[in-house]
Amino acid sequence: MTTLENPQLNQPSSIYVPEPAEIIKMAKLTEMEMHYELRLADGRPLGQDPGQFVQVSLLGVGECPISLCSSPTRPETFELCIRRVGKVTECLHRLSEGDTIGIRGPLGHGFDVNEMHGKDILIVAGGLGIAPARSLIQYILDERERFGRFFLLYGGRTPQELLFKDDVVRWRENPDVDFHVTVDQPDSGWRGKSGVVTTLFRELPKLDPNETLAVIIGPPIMFKFVVLEILSRRIPQTSIYCSLERQMKCGVGKCGHCQVNNIYVCQEGPVFKYAQLKALRESVE
Amino acid sequence: MLDRIVEKNELLELVDELSRERTIIGPVPREEHYFYEAVKNVRELDLGFNYCVYSPKAFLFPPTETLFRFEAQDGSFGATPVLEDRPQAFVGVHPCDINAIRLLDRAFSRDHADEHYLSRRGATFIIGIDCPKACIEGVFCVDMKSNNAEEGFDIMCYPLEDDGKGQVVYGVMFGTKAGREWILYHQAGRAPSVKDERDFKQYQRQKEQAFPRSIPYDVDTLPDLLERSYDSLLWEATARRCYSCGSCNLSCPTCYCFDVYDELDMTLTSGERKREWDGCQLPGFALVAGDHNFRGKAASRLRHRIYRKGKWVREREGISGCVGCARCDRACTAKISSIEIYNQLAEEV
Numbered sequence A: 001m002t003t004l005e006n007p008q009l010n011q012p013s014s015i016y017v018p019e020p021a022e023i024i025k026m027a028k029l030t031e032m033e034m035h036y037e038l039r040l041a042d043g044r045p046l047g048q049d050p051g052q053f054v055q056v057s058l059l060g061v062g063e064c065p066i067s068l069c070s071s072p073t074r075p076e077t078f079e080l081c082i083r084r085v086g087k088v089t090e091c092l093h094r095l096s097e098g099d100t101i102g103i104r105g106p107l108g109h110g111f112d113v114n115e116m117h118g119k120d121i122l123i124v125a126g127g128l129g130i131a132p133a134r135s136l137i138q139y140i141l142d143e144r145e146r147f148g149r150f151f152l153l154y155g156g157r158t159p160q161e162l163l164f165k166d167d168v169v170r171w172r173e174n175p176d177v178d179f180h181v182t183v184d185q186p187d188s189g190w191r192g193k194s195g196v197v198t199t200l201f202r203e204l205p206k207l208d209p210n211e212t213l214a215v216i217i218g219p220p221i222m223f224k225f226v227v228l229e230i231l232s233r234r235i236p237q238t239s240i241y242c243s244l245e246r247q248m249k250c251g252v253g254k255c256g257h258c259q260v261n262n263i264y265v266c267q268e269g270p271v272f273k274y275a276q277l278k279a280l281r282e283s284v285e
Numbered sequence B: 001m002l003d004r005i006v007e008k009n010e011l012l013e014l015v016d017e018l019s020r021e022r023t024i025i026g027p028v029p030r031e032e033h034y035f036y037e038a039v040k041n042v043r044e045l046d047l048g049f050n051y052c053v054y055s056p057k058a059f060l061f062p063p064t065e066t067l068f069r070f071e072a073q074d075g076s077f078g079a080t081p082v083l084e085d086r087p088q089a090f091v092g093v094h095p096c097d098i099n100a101i102r103l104l105d106r107a108f109s110r111d112h113a114d115e116h117y118l119s120r121r122g123a124t125f126i127i128g129i130d131c132p133k134a135c136i137e138g139v140f141c142v143d144m145k146s147n148n149a150e151e152g153f154d155i156m157c158y159p160l161e162d163d164g165k166g167q168v169v170y171g172v173m174f175g176t177k178a179g180r181e182w183i184l185y186h187q188a189g190r191a192p193s194v195k196d197e198r199d200f201k202q203y204q205r206q207k208e209q210a211f212p213r214s215i216p217y218d219v220d221t222l223p224d225l226l227e228r229s230y231d232s233l234l235w236e237a238t239a240r241r242c243y244s245c246g247s248c249n250l251s252c253p254t255c256y257c258f259d260v261y262d263e264l265d266m267t268l269t270s271g272e273r274k275r276e277w278d279g280c281q282l283p284g285f286a287l288v289a290g291d292h293n294f295r296g297k298a299a300s301r302l303r304h305r306i307y308r309k310g311k312w313v314r315e316r317e318g319i320s321g322c323v324g325c326a327r328c329d330r331a332c333t334a335k336i337s338s339i340e341i342y343n344q345l346a347e348e349v
Ligand SMILES: Cc1cc2nc3c(=O)[nH]c(=O)nc-3n(C[C@H](O)[C@H](O)[C@H](O)COP(=O)(O)OP(=O)(O)OC[C@H]3O[C@@H](n4cnc5c(N)ncnc54)[C@H](O)[C@@H]3O)c2cc1C
Pocket: A053, A062, A063, A064, A065, A066, A067, A068, A081, A082, A083, A084, A085, A086, A087, A088, A089, A090, A128, A131, A132, A244, A245, A246, A247, A248, A270, B284, B285, B287, B288, B289, B290, B291, B292
């Protein structure tokens, strides 16, 4: 196709205009989080890397950044997990299957899966961090033979607040992943482990510092403790990935809201190497 | 090298003719100060202005603008981008503000190009007027190396002769093809003579003496200086006075941060997504859900602003984020002064 035949080119375009996507399925995960399965209106796969995000729009309400929680190895649809905390997310929770929302993306830099191939992978996810982590977890499980050992540690506050409970059950049974889950505050029905996510490191076998890539995704408070655990296993700083959260308005490196020192999280991130972050002040403080 | 010699009156005649195809925006006196305004009559312009309270940034990147219009009726989804490309001309822009526009040009065109800024910018003709001396006490454009503009204008006018009564002879340099064609098509002025070139050299020599320096180091070392001053008490000590009002951001010719929001029409079925200037000195700028604020203290916000201007923007775009116009210093009720901060940094090492 020559460029002239493309009618889009004669239309004014804008990086801020979202494209429509249909909600195929919606499922309540907890009181706070809703799981969405979506498809772009033109049917094309989103083509994300694990760890990337999209800007989700409700016309008339606003826009907010949300991580992809599904892997590009499952291209028919893409999935989001959204916690309701404010204006846009509240309204998103009130939608129904068949409704249309706006999507911009995939945006930002996700995980470098090529670098991960052949390595042992350790993922540590806390709270809502399991959502972005899930895009990578699915990827690894779908391309399992390309990775070494796979360890997954997941910590939630209470059993009720654990996300993707169906996946949690499946991961427990799945021999392809060495999976451990814990909650800070167990209730009477909880049969699993309790304690903060770092206590799960006891469950891990000896890690090979040169062959392991570690991924940390969770609230800032968790980050410090987990990174210490990982460093204490002599895994180099260049082998630790983490994902940052910031206020984001544009998602394309303009509005300045996501800036951490000289880095725009929406562009260079949200996934970073710890070695890179360490030099950045304010990154996890 | 000069391209042309044009007298002010002739330039204004050309601008008058230009006003048939372009909105003319230039310095207009309002009580004691000058402001960039769109004018109906070129006689309203005063090209001998000292400085304008704000830069012409707002005509390229307005305080609020519509990004797209949408229809949000049940099920349907339509969004039409709104791009503004009405021809306009900035008449009388000083080098500091031209350098600020160059920075905006880079920031908005890198990676994901921002069509909203770029379409306005593409429709803008810029006539620069050089400053033979510092326009007002307190500016430090010379220290920021931005009191000369190498590019970013269509033509630049150097006031080689000024009788102080309104008769001015400009040495004109072309910055773009459009600028060259505009002058040559109208056969305005005359070709520069050997004497004109000599006068221009003399003008530049005098200019070098006419900008007092205010910073005791070369600005190229500022990024390093900042690098070493992250934990200085200077930030906290200065920011104690800060009201976090954001006036410094508002007055800055290179600030381009913004917020995005939706506005519904009365019918609630259609509306606009808009953007609005935002400022990194405002307390909520780096707040995220869960009330976690990554720059919760005025000191960290002040440091962010100075680093952004003095180091990060410069490292990213290759152009200083501060052009030394001192508008932030003049805007600040708390008398927080960037020039004072740059000076205090020199004592840090
Ligand atoms: C890269 C990235 C990935 C993300 N992934 C996910 C995900 O997968 N799932 C998910 O649920 N969330 C995710 N988030 C967080 C999500 O973007 C926010 O929760 C969302 O923006 C909230 O929008 P809202 O309109 O619902 O809330 P808002 O109404 O904007 O406010 C919610 C809260 O945000 C804060 N806030 C935001 N802006 C301001 C402001 N200008 N002034 C004051 N307070 C403000 C306040 O603390 C407020 O309580 C992600 C964020 C980023 C940056």
